[in-house]
Amino acid sequence: MSFKDIKGQKEAKEFFQKAVSKDRLGFFYIFAGPDGVGKGLFARELAKSLFCESGALRPGKPSVGTLDNCSSCPACLRIDSDNHPDVNWLDVRESAELVSVKDARPLQDALYLKPAEGPFKVAIVRQADRLSIAAANSLLKTLEEPPPGALLILLAAALEALPATVRSRGQVVRFYPLPRDVVEKMLCQRGLGEEEARYLAAISQGSPGRALEIAQRDGFQEKRNLVEAFAHLSKENDLKVAEELYRRAGKDAQNSMERRKRLLNLITYLLYFYRDIYLLREEAQGLLVNEDQGDLVRRLSQRLKSGAVEKIITILLETKRNLLYHSNQHLVLAVLTKEIVNLAVP
């Protein structure tokens, strides 16, 4: 992995290229953009560029001038393996509450020691939108008199979730979703099958990170099973399908929050499926997201009455809302399958 392997994000690249070549690197940046589009990768590559020892990239000596790195010198390797003393990450534990002052403390300590190898010390906070206000303010305090060489980077999906004091102090660098074909190609390179890559690229909204996350938990197969089940929904099996859906989402889920998150994912798969049916009916063409199960899409688009698909899509959107607010998830799902059956099987 190296800078040139980062896809897209032209704006961010140009921004830092300019800052670095003019020797005007600031000390506090906020990388804002959806999860999984490369903010973390970019931060790592930036850090490597600052520390890279390769003489080829930096004729002369450690004057910063090039936004690139060799990915093979000891400095680059140690940054890649999280073992560089002057590059520190704050990772937010999944499902934890907000990051407290205490959690942020080690990162601050690292900023406030003189650099081990220098001339920089980089501190990167993942999911900075989960910083508590106290923790964020405490980090800002470190930067009131920024220690020489300090560079703090906050990675955030939702800029608005950061305290206003933080937003106003940092330089915001925007990260954008990637084009669908780029994501698809990346997924293929990672060894995903063509059908799977196409599907995940379509539903991940330009975020290869999110697509890979879905791939990791076998989301594609899960979606195929789901589509299969809903395509064959009948008055005899609708309650069983709902139950199976509920059970599947609960499998390996640590808590009800996680189960809800998974259910919402499953409903999203269904939304894409019925969207395909709708497109096919209305426009009789267009790229199907569920091309891998195109037969089912086509069959249902012929069978469903006019108006039924729109209603099903409305019901699915309502189901998403209900899952957020209702405690009885099982019941919400039973209602969903019942309503779809009533619309689809007259």
Place this chain on the structure above:
Amino acid sequence: MKLRFAREALREAFQLAASVAGQRTTKPVLQNVKVETTEQGVIVSATDLEVAIRLSVVEGVEVLEQGQILLPASRVAGILRESPAGELELETVQSGCQIKGKDSVFKVLVEDPEEFPRLPSMQIEPALRIAAKDLVGMVRKTAFATAKESTRYALNGILFVITDHTLELAATDGRRLAVATLDLEKTEATLPPAIVPVKALTELERLPTQEEEAVEIKLEETQVFFKTERGLISSRLVEGNFPPHREVIPKDMDKKVKVRRESLLSAVRQAALLTTEEAKAVRLSLSPAKLTVSSKTPESGEAQVNLEVKYSGKPLEIGFNPDFLVDVLRAVEEEEIELEASEPTRPAVIRAGKDYLYVVMPLTLL
């Protein structure tokens, strides 16, 4: 790499290194202790990226094959602890390391030594050399006055000031200041002041030293090194500026009294028994020939302890947080200390010998 060694020979050094390793869990490679061979023996090293420790072990270790290896700190420390005394053999084998005792054999998976952070050289060019026990003593008399977890990071460390004839250590948390000095034989040059994290200095105390052994100190722009015969400790320095502590030390104190340290310590402790967390204050009342330490709280009652002193100046009533007095009275060793004050609202000074002083802010007494 292959070593044969007496368990006892390596155990202590390994344990010491292991205590530095692994304090930061985000960097897995740091949970290892590095062992490398030298001409005469081995060097055992660990770092948490703030502090690095290196210990040379010569006696009781036989190098059969040169090399270096990373050993998972807590597991191997455990193996050395649990193995019966006697000879052990450590050898690099495919994908790991084998530790063999008389009746036992362990195969431990290990990480690549190339991943380990750079370690400081065991050879340093020292700026000065002082007795290890002097340095440890100075640290003990100042470390307690550092701030704990202040966002003014400079206050969490101890200031080292080296001039051509003295070494001075200073620590303050904003409400008190401790300064220990040591006369030096002429040193090379005056060095810029450096703020050293307390952690490195507490490790220093644990380094095995012989009676009368010296410690060499070297200061660089970003790091400090302490070297003894067998060990080396390095630490990154703290950023920021230390407050101008010399300016805080009050002069023109008109009330001075000498007190036996143990007596005052005991008196303050007794008076503190009846203070509460909300009203943590003891009152020192100085009058001719008498020093009274007392406390009074509505919740728990009153305490009063009288000490006989040689004093003939003006009377004074002044309040302190008892912890701030107990800390200093426990840290110094002199039989007699000198208490100096002027007004109840102005800082007081405690001196212990000619090389130590402590400035403490008084509390307003109700």
